[in-house]
Amino acid sequence: MNPIRFAFAKKIAQALPMYRVAKTWINRIRNPWWEARVIAHRNHIRARARARQISYAPAAIRAQIRARVSRKRLQPPAARVLRIFSVYCSRGWTGDNLPAVLKNFGTVRHFELDAFADGDPYSWFRQQRTAQNKVLLDDLRAWHSEAPVDVFFYYGGGLELQRATLRAINALGIATFSMGLDDLSGLSKGKIDGEEIALAELAPDFDLCYTSTLAACEEYLLLGARPYYLPMGANPQIYRRLDLPRDIPIAFFGQKHGVRAALVRALAAKGIAVQTFGAGWSSGSVPIDRLVELINRSQIVLGHGHHSPYAESLDARLTCLKARDFEIPMCGAVYLTTFDPELAFWFAIGAEVMCYRTADDLYDTIHYLLNHPQKLESIREATWRRAHREHTWEQRFAELFSVLGVLA
Numbered sequence: 001m002n003p004i005r006f007a008f009a010k011k012i013a014q015a016l017p018m019y020r021v022a023k024t025w026i027n028r029i030r031n032p033w034w035e036a037r038v039i040a041h042r043n044h045i046r047a048r049a050r051a052r053q054i055s056y057a058p059a060a061i062r063a064q065i066r067a068r069v070s071r072k073r074l075q076p077p078a079a080r081v082l083r084i085f086s087v088y089c090s091r092g093w094t095g096d097n098l099p100a101v102l103k104n105f106g107t108v109r110h111f112e113l114d115a116f117a118d119g120d121p122y123s124w125f126r127q128q129r130t131a132q133n134k135v136l137l138d139d140l141r142a143w144h145s146e147a148p149v150d151v152f153f154y155y156g157g158g159l160e161l162q163r164a165t166l167r168a169i170n171a172l173g174i175a176t177f178s179m180g181l182d183d184l185s186g187l188s189k190g191k192i193d194g195e196e197i198a199l200a201e202l203a204p205d206f207d208l209c210y211t212s213t214l215a216a217c218e219e220y221l222l223l224g225a226r227p228y229y230l231p232m233g234a235n236p237q238i239y240r241r242l243d244l245p246r247d248i249p250i251a252f253f254g255q256k257h258g259v260r261a262a263l264v265r266a267l268a269a270k271g272i273a274v275q276t277f278g279a280g281w282s283s284g285s286v287p288i289d290r291l292v293e294l295i296n297r298s299q300i301v302l303g304h305g306h307h308s309p310y311a312e313s314l315d316a317r318l319t320c321l322k323a324r325d326f327e328i329p330m331c332g333a334v335y336l337t338t339f340d341p342e343l344a345f346w347f348a349i350g351a352e353v354m355c356y357r358t359a360d361d362l363y364d365t366i367h368y369l370l371n372h373p374q375k376l377e378s379i380r381e382a383t384w385r386r387a388h389r390e391h392t393w394e395q396r397f398a399e400l401f402s403v404l405g406v407l408a
Contacts (some may be wrong), residue, residue, distance in 0.1 A: 065403055065405075069405050082105045082401065083106055084109070084151045085109050085149050085153070087154045090110070097234075121192070132160070149174050151174065151176075152174050154176070170205060179210045186216075211229055212320075230396055232396075242292070246299045251276070251295070253295065296331055305340045306338065332384035334369065338355065340355075347386060
């Protein structure tokens with residue numbers, strides 16, 4: 001079927017009530033299986049790493065990365081002025097955050113990554129991938145001929161970038177690094193015509209693989225790659241504190257799907273109304289300026305760190321760090337989200353962010369906070385200070401460039 005016709009037919013089907021009911025029940029069956037598979041994969045990776053006495057040690061990784069990049073004989077530019085060639089899709093949060101952040105470090109040439117413009121990655125892979133990689137490489141070489149490029153930054157997978165292209169970029173003496181923000185379920189996401197569409201095959205050829213998932217570091221190491229663990233960040237120029245009345249008691253921001261709808265229903269059953277904003281809710285998508293305004297009007301912002309794409313209830317077991325974990329604190333708002341061990345590395349739980357495990361936890365914590373306005377104000381100030389001190393995107397990239405050795 002023509003991809004456009006297929007996409008149109010799919011949208012019609014998704015609008016039918018029976019489709020939504022059927023999808024909910026299928027996901028309830030599928031989610032436990034999916035989570036069990038991910039947990040089994042993670043345990044398998046841990047066992048292999050132990051057998052080979054491999055563990056993630058940041059100091060050792062930094063030394064390996066520095067040694068590898070030093071062989072390219074890059075000269076760190078003075079005054080933090082880099083020439084950065086970036087490749088990613090700029091729709092959504094990446095376009096809101098990354099261009100301004102990267103420009104803080106020098107001159108940026110961006111190559112737009114858009115493998116799904118026609119809605120069919122298979123046809124793009126087979127018909128356009130090779131030509132697109134040639135255009136990318138020719139563009140980079142032309143810019144490199146004008147003045148040496150210091151860094152190649154890539155946020156994507158093996159679907160879009162060919163290994164031969166990456167190796168050609170390395171051969172130019174350019175420091176290369178990837179960004180992976182969804183690595184919990186594994187670095188292999190399937191293949192098209194025998195080629196991996198995620199980072200599994202590309203990872204060893206990057207000088208540095210930035211991952212926001214600590215559990216994925218051993219998998220990178222087993223592949224022969226050099227992972228560097230850091231959480232996501234937030235842009236304080238966008239996510240900022242505003243002096244507005246807190247007239248929204250409880251809010252949730254994000255696209256509607258199974259577990260998020262379950263969260264709202266669970267609280268409604270206990271008499272707590274949550275105002276929801278985002279695609280799929282009655283509000284529809286919210287522009288980012290409006291989003292920041294609404295965050296600043298909220299007494300408590302709810303979050304969830306569930307990782308599964310099929311979760312339909314709060315019983316989901318897998319959690320991970322989310323961008324909202326840093327964007328909400330950057331606004332100086334009280335953030336109440338699912339407990340995740342990694343979140344405790346970056347914020348003081350109970351003082352800077354609040355956490356829950358069950359719907360009952362959530363209900364009790366909301367009631368406590370709403371009845372203790374001084375506690376709310378204390379959290380707002382503490383979380384805002386911590387976010388600005390340690391969790392900006394500029395700080396993340398400054399550390400990554402320092403590890404690469406491209407900053408003086």
